[in-house]
Amino acid sequence: MHKLPLTLACGRYDRTQALIDGRVQPDGVDLTFLPLRPGETFWRMLNHGEFDASEMSLSSYTILRSEGDTRFIAIPVFPSRIFRHSALYVRSDASIESPEDLKGKRVGVGDYQMTAAVWVRGFLTHDYGVKPEDIVWVTGKPIHSIKPPTGLTLQSIPADTTLEAMLERGEIDALISVMIPRGFGKTVRRLFRDSRKVEIEYYRKTRIFPIMHTLVLKTELYKEKPWLAVSLYQAFCRARDIAHRSMYDTDALTVSLPWIIDEVEGTRGLFGPQLWDYSIEGSLPTLDALLAYLDEQKLSKRRMSVDELFVPNIGPGLAEYLHATGEA
Incomplete structure (x- = not known):
């Protein structure tokens, strides 16, 4: 089957490593993954549109959208989250x-x-x-x-x-x-x-776990092939889940921290079973807060809504339907 060639620039993280080394392949995609640092990725994508998809500063992306610049559209994948x-x-x-x-x-x-x-x-x-x-x-x-x-x-x-x-x-x-x-x-x-x-x-x-970066597709590519957003989203979720399973393994520690197992268990006690949420509904307090801050700080042209940022064909509906029909 012919696969769509696609170039993606994103950081080398535990949660993206399976995409980098090929253990996870997005369905229908012949992926070229460029493991670049965030600053370089943002600059090259924002100023020159060099990639089909890339990691992207969530604030820069939101500001662009508020200005009417719709060159990119986001998928609810959040490669970088960190308290500041x-x-x-x-x-x-x-x-x-x-x-x-x-x-x-x-x-x-x-x-x-x-x-x-x-x-x-x-x-x-x-x-x-x-x-x-x-x-x-x-x-x-x-x-x-x-x-x-x-x-x-x-x-x-x-x-x-x-x-x-x-x-x-x-x-x-x-x-x-x-x-x-x-x-x-x-x-x-x-x-x-x-x-x-x-x-x-x-x-x-x-309940805010600050999001730094999201994942964007070129809007024209998404309009031509909306299935691509779902394929990438599912691939990023699989890669993240592989990383989490690997991290929580007492046979031989995969992370060079002596008490990583205790760290995982303690964080699950605070966050729940999903440590690194890739969803709008699971990250809503965080997304709402960032959009409010961008508006208050007079960086966005207007108060943006979460629905204006992300592709419409990724949400809980598909998973709920497949679960109900037994396909999930």
Whole structure:
């Protein structure tokens, strides 16, 4: 049977490894999987449309859609999810001990609109009363040019330095970073000293497990072959499930962490049996919160709805039907 050639760019994660090494093949697809880092993937897809499908920043994608740019359409696969209280860094000798101490301070962020920063500003506003306009933002080059939100103080990074270097020299007071600074543990520390405890409490209160990235298809390709979205979705689910089964194996540990089994069991006790949800309904508190934050922070042109982001032919209906008929 002839299969559709398809090029997909996405990160190399445990939950995508079975797609990379070929143990999982999307039905009807001859897949070329390019295991690229997120920043490169986003830049090449947003600016040049180089791939048929790719991992994509959820905030950048939502902003595009709010502007009427419909080149891409998302599948409810979320390759990257991570709590971001642990992404706030200050100097080790700083007197900043609480989020409220950031008022009036200079905070660096590589891209003001990146999803991690949206989440950080969201919890700063809603949980600590620190609004975006209370901070001086020092930013890098955006992946997608947008009109800066009104009422903010935004300053560009000088061309001859980096945000990490500025933090080390005291030229900024704090840093939102998706990467761990090189000075961490020496000259740099996290603002939340026990970030895991804070993040667990945040999840218990909100049921939010922050989504960073989704998966997008070129819209024209989806319109021509809507079955492709379902095929990719099912393949990503199979790859994720393989990773989870492998991780929870006491015959010989597949992950180089001595207490990984206890970690899995403890996380299941908090999250339930599905640790990494790929569904709209299972991720609704998270999706609703991000869309609200993008609107509040004046990054999206209007308040988007979840239904506007994802393909319409993936949802619980098919699984429920197949279960009822005995085919599942």
